[in-house]
Structure formats: C-alpha cells, structure tokens
Amino acid sequence: MDIIKVVCGIIFKEDKIFICRRKQHKSLGGYWEFPGGKVEDGENEEDSLSRELHEELGMKVKIDTHFKTVVHSYDNFTIELISYICQFREANYNLTDHDAYEWVLSDDLHKKNLAPADIPIANALVNFNLSSIPPPPTTPKKK
Ligand SMILES: Nc1nc2c([nH]c(=O)n2[C@@H]2O[C@H](COP(=O)(O)OP(=O)(O)OP(=O)(O)O)[C@@H](O)[C@H]2O)c(=O)[nH]1
Numbered sequence: 001m002d003i004i005k006v007v008c009g010i011i012f013k014e015d016k017i018f019i020c021r022r023k024q025h026k027s028l029g030g031y032w033e034f035p036g037g038k039v040e041d042g043e044n045e046e047d048s049l050s051r052e053l054h055e056e057l058g059m060k061v062k063i064d065t066h067f068k069t070v071v072h073s074y075d076n077f078t079i080e081l082i083s084y085i086c087q088f089r090e091a092n093y094n095l096t097d098h099d100a101y102e103w104v105l106s107d108d109l110h111k112k113n114l115a116p117a118d119i120p121i122a123n124a125l126v127n128f129n130l131s132s133i134p135p136p137p138t139t140p141k142k143k
Contacts, residue, residue, distance in 0.1 A: 001077065001078055002078075003071065003078045003079065003080050004038060004077055004078070004079045004080070005038065005039040005079075005080050005082070006036060006037060006038055006039070006079050006080065006081050006082065007036045007037070007039050007045045007048050007049045007052070007081075007082045007083075007084065008033065008034035008035060008036030008049070008081060008082070008083050008084075008118075008121075009034055009035055009036055009049055009053060009061060009063070009083070009084055009086040010034055010067055010083050010084065010085050010086060010121070010125065011034075011035070011053075011059075011061055011086045011087075011088050012085070012086065012087055012088060012130060013087075013088040013103055015105060015106075015130065016103035016104060016105055017034075017103065017104055017105075017106060017109065017125070018034075018035065018088065018101065018102075018103055019032045019033065019034060019035075019101065019102055019104060019109070019112060019114075020032065020033065020035050020057070020095070020098035020100065020101040020102075021033075021098055021099055021100040021101070022097065022098060022099075022115075023097060023098060023099050024099070026097060028074075028115050030113070031113055031114065031115040031116075032102075032112040032113055032114050032115070032118075033114065033115045033118055034083060034118060034121065035052065035053055035056055035057055035059075035098070036048075036049055036052050036053070037052035037055075037056070039082075045066075045082055045084070046063050046084070049063060049084060049086075050063070055096065056095070056096050056097045056098065057091055057093060057094065057095060057096075057098075057101075058091055058092035058093065058094040059088075059089075059090070059091035059092075059093075060089040060090050060091070061086035061087060061088055061089055062086060062087040062089060063084050063085075063086050064084070064085045064086060064087060064133050065084065065085050065133060066082070066083070066084055066085075067083045067084060067085045067121070067124070067125075067128075068083050068120070068121050068124050069081065069082045069083070070083075070117055070118075070120045070121060072116060072117035074116070074117075079117055081117045081118070081121070083121050085130075085133060106122070106125040106126050106128065107126060109122035109125060109126075110122060110123075
C-alpha cells in the first residue's frame, strides 16, 4: 500500500499550541490534529504546509524547523506525518475542514482526542523547549 505523505504544523503562540478538530464527515472526523495536509506532487514540504494553512484556516505562520516524522498505519491507509515547528503570525480562522480549534499547553495535548498518528508527536512535545530554537540571524542595519 502507498504511504500518504502529510505535513503538519506545530504552531506556537507564546507557550500554547494550535490544534483543530476535523469535521465529522471527513476521514478521522472528530479527531483533533495539528493542521496541514497532503503534500502534492512537485511541492516541497514547507510550501505545502503554508498552502494548507492558508486554505484551511486563513493562517500565516513562520516555519522554523522540522520536528518529528511519524509513520502510522490506520485500517485503510498508512501516513507519513511530518511535523514542523512554526510561529503563529496571523489568521482569519476561516475554517474549511475543521469545526473547532483551541490553543493548548503541550502538557494538555494528551487530554484531547488526538488522531492516533499525532500521539507520538504530542508526547515528544512535552519535553520540547521552545527556546531551543535559535533566533533568526539579525540583518545588520545599513549605515
Ligand atoms: N492535516 C493532518 N492530517 C492528519 C494528521 N494526523 C493524521 O492522522 N492525519 C490524516 O492524514 C490524512 C491527510 O490529511 P488531509 O488534512 O490532507 O486530509 P484531506 O482533507 O486531504 O483528506 P480527505 O479529504 O481524504 O479527508 C487524513 O486522513 C488525516 O486524518 C494531522 O495532524 N494533520
């Protein structure tokens, strides 16, 4: 069986992380997840993530770094779920594929009904220190 490549964002606003709940009629409807979607042919992972966040949430983020990749087999399909640490910039929260969203602390992620593929990512986030991400290089001011 083919493996579906899916990219998702671990989107931080200060110390909270954005999660959203899939609409009931969708595959894995009712589960909470990190937003993102399938990587299309010819797209790189970052472009795919930016596109999905814009399409599904009207959201802009700064993508920092790859975090963790999980391969998970559901009954009918297998996904490679590739997560990136992101910083929230702005959103109009125009939800197209989800019916709810929340900002939660990493310690509280396990209280939500997360999609099974997301659980190893949520577990790894408990020990994650956001300040471990190096700040972007500052551009020298022109004289
Ligand atoms: N975006 C996203 N998808 C996830 C996560 N975890 C997880 O198992 N998935 C699954 O990965 C698959 C692809 O996600 P998608 O967001 O592109 O789904 P889609 O709208 O194209 O799928 P659909 O129209 O077939 O329901 C879905 O079956 C989804 O349930 C996650 O954290 N984020």
